[in-house]
Amino acid sequence: MSAADVAPVLSNSPGSLAWHVWHERHPALIDQVAAAHPYPPGHLAALRALLAETLTGPVRPLPPDAADRATWDGWGADHFGRSWLDVPFLWAESYFYRRFLDAVGYFTPGPWSGLDPFAFLKAAELDSADLGQDLDALDGTAGLTVEGKTRVLLHGALWGNQADLGFRIGVAATSGTVGPSAHLVADDTTAAVSALTTGTGTVCLVADNAGRELLADLVLVDHLLAAGLAERVTLHLKPHPYYVSDATTTDLVACLRRLAAGPPAAAGIAARLRTAAADGRLDVATHWFYCAPYPYHRMPDDLADTYAAASVVVLKGDLNYRRLVGDCRWPESTPFADTVDYFPAPVVALRTLKSDVVVGLDPADVAALDGDPDAARWRVDGRYALIQVRP
Numbered sequence: 001m002s003a004a005d006v007a008p009v010l011s012n013s014p015g016s017l018a019w020h021v022w023h024e025r026h027p028a029l030i031d032q033v034a035a036a037h038p039y040p041p042g043h044l045a046a047l048r049a050l051l052a053e054t055l056t057g058p059v060r061p062l063p064p065d066a067a068d069r070a071t072w073d074g075w076g077a078d079h080f081g082r083s084w085l086d087v088p089f090l091w092a093e094s095y096f097y098r099r100f101l102d103a104v105g106y107f108t109p110g111p112w113s114g115l116d117p118f119a120f121l122k123a124a125e126l127d128s129a130d131l132g133q134d135l136d137a138l139d140g141t142a143g144l145t146v147e148g149k150t151r152v153l154l155h156g157a158l159w160g161n162q163a164d165l166g167f168r169i170g171v172a173a174t175s176g177t178v179g180p181s182a183h184l185v186a187d188d189t190t191a192a193v194s195a196l197t198t199g200t201g202t203v204c205l206v207a208d209n210a211g212r213e214l215l216a217d218l219v220l221v222d223h224l225l226a227a228g229l230a231e232r233v234t235l236h237l238k239p240h241p242y243y244v245s246d247a248t249t250t251d252l253v254a255c256l257r258r259l260a261a262g263p264p265a266a267a268g269i270a271a272r273l274r275t276a277a278a279d280g281r282l283d284v285a286t287h288w289f290y291c292a293p294y295p296y297h298r299m300p301d302d303l304a305d306t307y308a309a310a311s312v313v314v315l316k317g318d319l320n321y322r323r324l325v326g327d328c329r330w331p332e333s334t335p336f337a338d339t340v341d342y343f344p345a346p347v348v349a350l351r352t353l354k355s356d357v358v359v360g361l362d363p364a365d366v367a368a369l370d371g372d373p374d375a376a377r378w379r380v381d382g383r384y385a386l387i388q389v390r391p
């Protein structure tokens with residue numbers, strides 16, 4: 001069975017995560033972004049119109065003067081004119097963020113050009129008071145073996161994915177918090193550590209969120225380079241703001257500044273990463289496909305070639321997972337390897353569970369989770385996570 005044989009996730013089922021995203025998360029997001037910027041009436045009206053369109057109107061194309069209008073006309077040919085809730089969730093949410101940037105003039109020459117509408121949320125996270133304590137904990141990894149430290153930092157990068165800002169928007173306080181009780185529903189840690197410690201070639205890390213998650217990713221990247229576990233690391237970032245907190249190059253710079261501000265162990269990481277960037281061992285990359293509305297099955301040849309040249313590709317986060325296995329209604333017991341047989345390199349998926357798509361689980365574990373009243377929202381509340389590897 002391939003992803004094409006399985007029904008895609010749509011947004012038209014009340015009570016589903018996708019329904020919640022359109023009816024709770026996006027309205028709250030638009031309120032927050034509007035309140036945080038001195039936008040002119042046109043921007044505010046465009047944001048409100050976008051929200052109304054997503055809830056009650058048909059999907060409309062980009063404005064005629066958008067530079068990527070022709071591209072999206074092709075990508076949206078099957079979806080324009082239909083309800084946003086009836087087209088594949090993966091496509092619709094990706095297009096929503098493209099339209100969001102259009103509404104706030106991100107791509108329009110003028111005073112708002114290039115201003116990340118989500119920057120204030122990302123900055124608040126990097127400024128949060130308890131971040132210093134998290135960075136202090138880096139001292140505790142100093143005495144570990146290389147393999148032990150790889151495990152700890154791999155798990156740090158995994159749980160860093162809880163920090164997704166979009167995920168927190170529109171979630172009622174009663175829905176439970178993300179906490180240390182979280183655990184792994186699939187745990188290929190040993191295979192992941194083995195894949196990451198070959199000592200040869202390029203590790204390709206496809207980042208997800210800025211802020212805490214990217215900090216944790218950078219700590220892992222530094223370890224791989226400093227311990228000689230990878231010759232080179234390529235950090236893949238989004239070409240422009242996306243899904244609220246997805247990391248761009250601007251966010252990388254902010255994270256390196258935060259690390260450099262200390263404590264000393266963090267500052268040392270920032271210094272080593274700058275050196276690694278300067279001598280070419282740490283490379284930063286991006287690709288238009290990272291903001292395209294498709295699963296990795298449709299990745300272009302040049303991106304596939306980039307992955308194929310890597311010793312391993314680490315894909316971070318929930319959205320990358322949906323794109324990797326296909327955003328469709330897989331039976332949970334579908335073998336992970338079957339869903340990624342097309343992927344051109346060894347792949348490690350690190351993801352906290354924030355959407356309904358999941359594969360590679362033992363049916364007995366699924367039944368236990370489904371029957372556990374404390375785990376009522378295990379598929380979507382970010383308290384559970386997985387590490388899955390296809391060597």
Ligand SMILES: O=P(O)(O)OC[C@@]1(O)O[C@H](CO)[C@@H](O)[C@@H]1O
Nearest residue numbers: 021164166167317318319354355
């Ligand atoms: O990829 P990330 O940052 O881990 O999560 C992205 C996310 O917050 O957005 C989607 C719904 O809006 C879900 O896939 C997931 O909950």
